[in-house]
Amino acid sequence: MGDNVNNPDASLAEAGERRIEWALRSMPVLRALGARFAETRPLDGLRIAACLHVTAETAVAVGVLRVGGAELALAASNPLSTQNDVAAALRSYGMEVHARAGVDRDTYYRHIHQALDIAPDIVLDDGCDLVNTLHTERTELLKGVTGGCEETTTGVIRLRQMAAEHALRFPVVAVNDTRTKRMFDNRYGTGQSTLDGVIRATNTLLAGRTVVIAGFGYCGRGVAERARGHGARVVVTEIDPVKALDASLQGYEVRTMAEAAPLGDLFITVTGNRDVIRAEHFIEMKDGAILANAGHFDIEIDVRALESLAEEVHLGVRPYTDEYLLPDSRRLLLLAEGRLVNLTAAEGHPAAVMDMSFSAQALAVAWLAEERVRLSPGVYDVPGEIDAEVARLKLAATGVSIDTLTPVQADYLRSWRFGS
Missing domain, CATH: 3.40.50.720 (NAD(P)-binding Rossmann-like Domain)
Known part of the structure; x- marks a missing residue:
């Protein structure tokens, strides 16, 4: 657990639970994935260190990873975005959280180190500070890290530069670069x-x-x-x-x-x-x-x-x-x-937006858990089928129907022989 000096008052937990429940109402894709992960347990036995904005939406996302079998330690990716009541609620659920609103730079990085003390198999980052710390100050842990995900444009820029300089030591999925993330979250x-x-x-x-x-x-x-x-x-x-x-x-x-x-x-x-x-x-x-x-x-x-x-x-x-x-x-x-x-100054993206971004990340983590031993160090795009699945789930949750290809149309797209 995080040190008591830096933990929000546990009495905040009830307010945090209400905030998380409110976010959950607008996150149908993550709810569906939570039910799936609870049944299939794709992350059994994995330790995950995460450096993310500690918000109600993040709480829903890490809950999905936990029911999927992961042990998880969470640090904040920005000290001013931490919702102390959410951090308290997560601790009351038995989760390891190192975050408090308004901490100074030294405490911010101490929290990242505390999350890394879990000796992670997979890392989740929002800005690349955790990955950077791994590669500069916690290199003894690198041999155990087999993959990661990055959620931000800024973080992906840093990671691609690391990869170009052959400094990146494990595969990282650029969750930020999916079509659904760029369209729905970023825009x-x-x-x-x-x-x-x-x-x-x-x-x-x-x-x-x-x-x-x-x-x-x-x-x-x-x-x-x-x-x-x-x-x-x-x-x-x-x-x-x-x-x-x-x-x-x-x-x-x-x-x-x-x-x-x-x-x-x-x-x-x-x-x-x-x-x-x-x-x-x-x-x-x-x-x-x-x-x-x-x-x-x-x-x-x-x-x-x-x-x-x-x-x-x-x-x-x-x-x-x-x-x-x-x-x-x-x-x-x-x-x-x-x-x-x-x-x-506000609460970040609406929960309906983060529903898609975190769903792509959850599916990317499950994909990494299966594929990481076959991947070399570098930055990888999210597989297209994951992006499409997230969009399909969101459409279904909002009651929107789309067309499907007829057999003739599918044959046409697969063949180069048909002309005008």
Whole structure:
């Protein structure tokens, strides 16, 4: 178990149980997989170390893995996203959890080490911090790790670089890169939950405001769509010419961050890279501009540069909102300390979204349990049949029917001999 100093008060467990039960209502695919895993026990005897956002939706997901036979230790992938009542509820169920909201960096990494003390066979990561710790500080455990899953764009970027440098020591499935994850989680989940976090933190009217979105990947696309739906003027910044062209053809303004800096009322970074908004941008921004990050790590907005520019910092002018007063009396508002605004100032993706992402991860873990001995170290895509199964289960749960191929159509697709 986690050390008592860092455990939330066990009296929170009842509230956590209610939160988990509420999430469960909107997660029919995971409920179905839980029943299947309880019967087939695909993870019997496996030890899993997980570094994930400790939320109600995650609680449902790890519950499926546990009924599938796994022993699991959980650490938080972001200290500001941890729901203490959920952590307490999981502990009351007898699960090993190392997480508490608001811990410092040292405690955050201590919790990751404590989760790794389980000596895992499989690891689940959300941002690659656990995998990185394994490869740099806990190398004595690597020989026992036979596979892993990664849930985020940021984490997959790091893992692919590790693989390119031949540093990755075991196979990892890029759960983030499934079609269902990118479409449902990244686009619709991030789009809604990011603006939810901004609105909860600031109570700002978006209609008529200029929203600058850095990055037009699946997440950025979702945020842009939702911001436009609120009546905002949307400006997109990009480094990828194809994504920039896509944004332009969808009717968004595409500018450099230098050009956008004096225009924006709200800036949202969602790139997976660092220092996207820097000192030279801060000095051009209008009074009252709001800065928010929806990328996994708190490096997209250069908070240290902002601190160095400010004459005064007023912490907590609203919950999750800090005000930076510049020498010319302009005020810039930073949300959630530059961390994930949707999981800090709000509750993250709706449970219906995470139902699909975690279902893909659960099925990927079961696939890994069977295939890991035949896989070499590297980054692997989720098998297409898993992606399709998750989509089919979700459609069935929502009462949506789709067509199937006729025998003639199936023969046509399998043959190269038919012409026009």
